[in-house]
Amino acid sequence: MEVKVKNPWYRPVVIFLAAVISVAIIIMVAISVVQNKPLKQKCKYGIVLDAGSSHTSVFIYEWPAEKENNTGKVRQKHTCNVKGKGISSYSNNPNGAGASLHECMEEAKQIIPTHRHHETPVYLGATAGMRLLEKENKGASEKVLDSVAYSLKGYPFSYQGARIIKGQEEGAFGWITVNYLSENLRKPTGTLGALDLGGASTQITFVPQQKIESHDNSINFRLYGNDYHLYTHSFLCYGKDQVLKLSMAKKLESTLKDKVTDHTELRDPCFHPGFNFTRNVQSFFNTPCTEDVKMANRNFFHLGLGNWSQCQQSIRKVFNTSYCPYSRCSFNGVFQPSVDGDFGAFSAFFFVMDFLNLTSDDLAVTKQKLATYCSTPWKKIKENHPHIKEKYLSEYCFSATYILTLLEDGYNFTSDNWKDIQFIKKIGDSDAGWTLGYMLNLTNMIPAEAPDTPLMPHEGYITFMLLFSLLILLLLLLFYIYFRRSTRTAQKDISVI
Numbered sequence: 001m002e003v004k005v006k007n008p009w010y011r012p013v014v015i016f017l018a019a020v021i022s023v024a025i026i027i028m029v030a031i032s033v034v035q036n037k038p039l040k041q042k043c044k045y046g047i048v049l050d051a052g053s054s055h056t057s058v059f060i061y062e063w064p065a066e067k068e069n070n071t072g073k074v075r076q077k078h079t080c081n082v083k084g085k086g087i088s089s090y091s092n093n094p095n096g097a098g099a100s101l102h103e104c105m106e107e108a109k110q111i112i113p114t115h116r117h118h119e120t121p122v123y124l125g126a127t128a129g130m131r132l133l134e135k136e137n138k139g140a141s142e143k144v145l146d147s148v149a150y151s152l153k154g155y156p157f158s159y160q161g162a163r164i165i166k167g168q169e170e171g172a173f174g175w176i177t178v179n180y181l182s183e184n185l186r187k188p189t190g191t192l193g194a195l196d197l198g199g200a201s202t203q204i205t206f207v208p209q210q211k212i213e214s215h216d217n218s219i220n221f222r223l224y225g226n227d228y229h230l231y232t233h234s235f236l237c238y239g240k241d242q243v244l245k246l247s248m249a250k251k252l253e254s255t256l257k258d259k260v261t262d263h264t265e266l267r268d269p270c271f272h273p274g275f276n277f278t279r280n281v282q283s284f285f286n287t288p289c290t291e292d293v294k295m296a297n298r299n300f301f302h303l304g305l306g307n308w309s310q311c312q313q314s315i316r317k318v319f320n321t322s323y324c325p326y327s328r329c330s331f332n333g334v335f336q337p338s339v340d341g342d343f344g345a346f347s348a349f350f351f352v353m354d355f356l357n358l359t360s361d362d363l364a365v366t367k368q369k370l371a372t373y374c375s376t377p378w379k380k381i382k383e384n385h386p387h388i389k390e391k392y393l394s395e396y397c398f399s400a401t402y403i404l405t406l407l408e409d410g411y412n413f414t415s416d417n418w419k420d421i422q423f424i425k426k427i428g429d430s431d432a433g434w435t436l437g438y439m440l441n442l443t444n445m446i447p448a449e450a451p452d453t454p455l456m457p458h459e460g461y462i463t464f465m466l467l468f469s470l471l472i473l474l475l476l477l478l479f480y481i482y483f484r485r486s487t488r489t490a491q492k493d494i495s496v497i
């Protein structure tokens with residue numbers, strides 16, 4: 001005879017308690033996740049003006065107020081290109097230099113919240129254009145710097161100085177920028193070399209495998225607990241605009257020197273076939289970069305030939321490789337260890353190679369494509385790019401040939417390591433260039449020693465809490481199943497009896 005046994009009296013109590021505990025855990029997790037949600041970030045700001053040879057750009061950087069020592073936390077919020085040419089072009093009208101910054105600085109006032117204005121540092125760094133003006137006319141360069149300083153002090157930000165930065169700083173801060181943005185500085189992985197091509201100078205910076213033989217090319221940093229021994233060099237006059245003048249001056253010298261008549265022809269392999277302009281010698285000799293080449297003023301016909309290999313031959317003449325006081329050199333007697341690792345090539349390296357679609361081929365294909373481009377008739381080039389200013393359009397063949405020659409013959413890149421060069425404009429949403437590294441350094445935002453391990457990030461916290469609560473629910477479920485089974489077994493045992 002079967003004996004019916006009632007459920008034990010405490011069964012509903014256990015089920016009720018399990019349900020209450022489950023609900024309580026879910027509520028607690030939900031509350032703690034919401035409570036721990038990061039507050040709307042409070043941000044700080046910094047402004048750096050890059051007073052380059054060709055133009056000035058204003059960069060506004062932003063970072064979370066409490067996390068400034070974390071790599072990758074500072075981002076570019078905004079850029080403004082100052083209208084007109086670079087500040088060095090105001091040598092005859094220094095007041096104009098300061099006034100030219102007005103629009104972009106007003107924009108900065110709008111973008112940065114008013115309550116942060118007074119604590120926002122503003123730095124102006126002038127590069128090769130001002131280095132050349134300083135060489136040519138120190139008084140004029142000082143007046144231009146005074147003018148921009150006076151202008152910047154008139155805004156509600158915290159003015160921190162306007163100065164001509166050294167070539168080594170320009171190279172080293174470009175290197176810090178690309179490695180900070182690539183988050184290489186806190187990892188044991190390798191770093192990215194930096195190649196910067198401006199209008200008046202070019203910089204190469206990397207961690208070399210061999211000893212640096214010249215003191216001037218060596219710069220040391222301790223960042224996040226790691227020591228970096230960098231090789232850096234800045235070649236004044238080897239930016240793309242000045243090197244064009246230098247190369248033209250050399251071609252003019254060899255072609256026209258003994259010819260006294262006006263309107264002699266300069267047949268130029270670096271310009272497209274059909275390119276034909278009357279030019280004045282003076283426009284290529286108005287810079288300290290060509291002071292070694294002497295020539296009387298006159299007009300000449302500038303005729304394009306569009307021959308890439310002849311163009312490269314003519315460009316090689318701007319590199320002096322006849323002497324080297326070290327175990328190895330790039331050119332002009334400058335020490336350079338062999339290039340090593342990956343490189344980011346930015347500024348005009350990028351503008352030029354990107355325009356010509358030459359950023360991803362191997363070296364042989366790049367040369368082939370460039371040869372075809374240079375030999376394209378000028379008329380066709382203009383038809384293909386009706387909206388680009390003719391002056392810029394006419395110079396891409398020269399500029400790209402210069403870039404290849406500088407990288408291959410100057411810095412000694414080869415077809416084997418050509419792919420190690422990445423032509424880049426930005427990393428994430430920030431431009432590659434010296435300005436970010438300059439600001440990080442001056443605001444001490446990269447500590448020498450690694451900061452303590454950060455607390456668990458919010459995302460990690462949520463994941464942890466969810467896993468934890470799932471585990472508890474699972475345990476409760478297992479407990480419930482076990483409890484039911486044991487009561488059933490008890491019932492069966494009793495019914496058998």
Ligand SMILES: Nc1nc2c(ncn2[C@@H]2O[C@H](COP(=O)(O)OP(=O)(O)OP(=O)(O)O)[C@@H](O)[C@H]2O)c(=O)[nH]1
Nearest residue numbers: 052053054055127128198199200201239347348351
């Ligand atoms: N095609 C193209 N050329 C550009 C662009 N921006 C600048 N350039 C040119 O590229 C060259 C280098 O520009 P930047 O890198 O800004 O040079 P910079 O900072 O003024 O000069 P440095 O003081 O030598 O660093 C100049 O000849 C500019 O006229 C661009 O967006 N597209």
Ligand SMILES: [Ca+2]
Nearest residue numbers: 052127198347
């Ligand atoms: Ca520059």
